[in-house]
Amino acid sequence: MKIALRIFCEAKKYRVFLVFAFLALVVSTVAGFYTPWALRELTSIATEGRRDFGTEALRIGLLLLGTATLQAAGASAAGYMNHYAALHYVADLRKMLYGKLQNMSLSYFHKSRTGDLTSRVVNDTLDAEVLLAHVIPDFIVNILTFIGVGILLFTINVKLAFMSLVTIPFLLGITLWQGHHVSPVWKENSRVRGALAGKVQDNLSGMKEIQIFNQQGHEENSIAHLAMLHSRAYLRASFFFETSYPLLAFVTALGTVIVVIYGGHLVGTGEVNIGDIVGFAMYLSMFYGPVKNFSALVERSGEAGAGCKRVFDVLDEISEVKEKENAIVLKRVKGEIELRDLTFSYHEDIPVMENINLKIQTGQTVALVGTTGVGKSTIANLINRFYDPQNGAVYIDGIDIRDVTLSSLRNNISMVLQDTFLFNGTVYENIAYGWKGATKEDVLAAAKAANAHDFIEKMEHGYDTTIGERGVLLSGGQRQRIAIARAILRDSPILILDEATSALDTKTEMEIQAALNEISKTRTTIMIAHRLSTTRDADLIVVLNGTGIAEMGSHDELMERGGIFAGLHGVHA
Numbered sequence: 001m002k003i004a005l006r007i008f009c010e011a012k013k014y015r016v017f018l019v020f021a022f023l024a025l026v027v028s029t030v031a032g033f034y035t036p037w038a039l040r041e042l043t044s045i046a047t048e049g050r051r052d053f054g055t056e057a058l059r060i061g062l063l064l065l066g067t068a069t070l071q072a073a074g075a076s077a078a079g080y081m082n083h084y085a086a087l088h089y090v091a092d093l094r095k096m097l098y099g100k101l102q103n104m105s106l107s108y109f110h111k112s113r114t115g116d117l118t119s120r121v122v123n124d125t126l127d128a129e130v131l132l133a134h135v136i137p138d139f140i141v142n143i144l145t146f147i148g149v150g151i152l153l154f155t156i157n158v159k160l161a162f163m164s165l166v167t168i169p170f171l172l173g174i175t176l177w178q179g180h181h182v183s184p185v186w187k188e189n190s191r192v193r194g195a196l197a198g199k200v201q202d203n204l205s206g207m208k209e210i211q212i213f214n215q216q217g218h219e220e221n222s223i224a225h226l227a228m229l230h231s232r233a234y235l236r237a238s239f240f241f242e243t244s245y246p247l248l249a250f251v252t253a254l255g256t257v258i259v260v261i262y263g264g265h266l267v268g269t270g271e272v273n274i275g276d277i278v279g280f281a282m283y284l285s286m287f288y289g290p291v292k293n294f295s296a297l298v299e300r301s302g303e304a305g306a307g308c309k310r311v312f313d314v315l316d317e318i319s320e321v322k323e324k325e326n327a328i329v330l331k332r333v334k335g336e337i338e339l340r341d342l343t344f345s346y347h348e349d350i351p352v353m354e355n356i357n358l359k360i361q362t363g364q365t366v367a368l369v370g371t372t373g374v375g376k377s378t379i380a381n382l383i384n385r386f387y388d389p390q391n392g393a394v395y396i397d398g399i400d401i402r403d404v405t406l407s408s409l410r411n412n413i414s415m416v417l418q419d420t421f422l423f424n425g426t427v428y429e430n431i432a433y434g435w436k437g438a439t440k441e442d443v444l445a446a447a448k449a450a451n452a453h454d455f456i457e458k459m460e461h462g463y464d465t466t467i468g469e470r471g472v473l474l475s476g477g478q479r480q481r482i483a484i485a486r487a488i489l490r491d492s493p494i495l496i497l498d499e500a501t502s503a504l505d506t507k508t509e510m511e512i513q514a515a516l517n518e519i520s521k522t523r524t525t526i527m528i529a530h531r532l533s534t535t536r537d538a539d540l541i542v543v544l545n546g547t548g549i550a551e552m553g554s555h556d557e558l559m560e561r562g563g564i565f566a567g568l569h570g571v572h573a
């Protein structure tokens with residue numbers, strides 16, 4: 001109910017359609033009440049043996065034609081308008097959900113499964129259509145029918161109507177029992193389906209690893225296990241439905257039996273005529289209809305409600321990295337970066353950084369070095385505000401980055417990551433990604449600077465070559481060069497290179513390093529490098545150790561000092 005109400009409130013753009021659909025539904029349902037009434041009248045007139053039977057039959061027939069037309073037109077209009085509102089709302093919901101996901105902090109994606117989130121955006125949102133265009137209208141029709149036909153039954157004969165009510169408590173009891181059990185079972189069903197979708201997606205992405213490690217059998221078993229769990233969850237949900245539905249049908253049949261026997265008795269005593277019994281029997285089947293449908297509707301609304309709840313759960317999530325309401329737009333910065341008393345951990349009890357202080361001057365090239373897992377990439381993530389520190393702050397040009405909008409902050413930073421992600425588009429689109437104003441000349445110049453132009457030209461369709469999902473049709477080095485070209489094109493005042501040249505051979509690495517050195521001259525550059533050779537030209541080398549900075553200085557100074565850096569050099573030499 002809460003979910004249906006929320007959907008109704010959020011779909012306010014389409015409320016006019018929903019209100020008209022409601023009116024059309026009322027007209028259609030009420031018009032449907034006339035058929036038994038017409039047959040009751042016709043039978044009564046026939047049994048009375050009236051002479052004007054033909055004229056009366058014509059009148060009743062024409063009225064029946066009118067109500068049947070209203071019934072059909074109303075149902076059709078209501079169906080279309082409900083679907084119009086529902087499907088447009090689903091489109092809005094998908095957009096909203098995707099927008100929400102795009103603004104969630106990275107930690108959210110680390111604890112969620114991509115397949116599960118995909119399923120929420122694609123499948124679960126459709127449950128809003130089920131609620132708006134099917135479940136709610138069906139509830140309306142059933143409630144109207146129950147009340148309207150109930151009144152008509154009492155109008156025909158009060159005693160008979162009371163007798164037919166005997167079965168209602170049993171019917172309601174069964175329906176309530178079903179409603180109580182169905183919703184949690186459907187929730188479990190949705191959860192297991194999400195887990196299955198997540199696992200399939202994970203496996204398809206990691207197919208290479210599965211084949212390398214010959215884990216096909218193991219993975220097939222995991223999928224089979226999840227598939228069986230889903231079937232069992234579905235079966236449990238079906239059990240309640242399959243048990244209660246025939247039970248409901250049986251109890252309603254009992255009601256009809258009572259009316260036939262007791263109604264026959266009343267005809268015998270002359271209290272009612274045959275026409276009343278015919279009309280009553282027809283209305284009775286209409287009257288029990290909603291009670292029988294109620295159980296199926298409860299089940300359907302349980303399933304659809306569970307799906308919508310999974311959507312709303314994401315929409316209600318609060319991102320760990322939040323923009324302030326009065327966040328300012330950060331203009332193009334000069335590029336001074338300061339980490340002040342910075343303390344950060346991904347998990348409460350495992351500190352990654354404690355009280356780090358580091359000032360990077362405008363235009364400086366700073367290399368972050370240290371053993372694997374010491375926190376080099378984490379510093380880049382904090383500057384980009386993918387995470388917020390527990391203590392201290394990051395300042396850019398003296399401004400706390402929590403005071404500025406996320407988009408304006410990230411517009412000032414280019415990043416080339418260890419694991420370059422390319423989209424399934426053309427080479428050109430991938431280089432120009434995120435830079436709408438780039439001209440062809442700009443793209444070509446960036447590709448040349450990243451030493452990518454030559455290999456791109458040799459490809460089948462040059463810059464128009466499609467590079468496959470995640471750029472699978474390219475080598476690691478080619479992917480990285482495209483990522484570097486993309487960063488060069490972006491021309492932002494801060495450049496972060498996270499192992500940017502790691503996938504390149506020595507010759508290409510040197511060529512690209514030269515290009516990177518060139519572009520880093522005009523901007524602040526943070527370089528995360530394992531190959532200590534690439535740190536030689538850095539203005540400042542920051543050596544991380546444990547949860548802090550162990551030493552800082554130029555290449556020569558650190559070598560002379562004979563500390564950790566010199567030690568690392570020894571290892572890598």
Ligand SMILES: Nc1ncnc2c1ncn2[C@@H]1O[C@H](COP(=O)(O)OP(=O)(O)OP(=O)(O)O)[C@@H](O)[C@H]1O
Nearest residue numbers: 110346347352370371372373374375376377378379
């Ligand atoms: N999303 C995350 N959730 C939890 N812990 C994380 C996460 N990302 C990194 N860590 C942990 O934080 C620590 C620092 O990781 P980080 O990636 O910054 O190290 P790094 O110095 O860049 O390592 P490498 O040189 O191997 O890339 C590591 O112990 C790592 O396991």
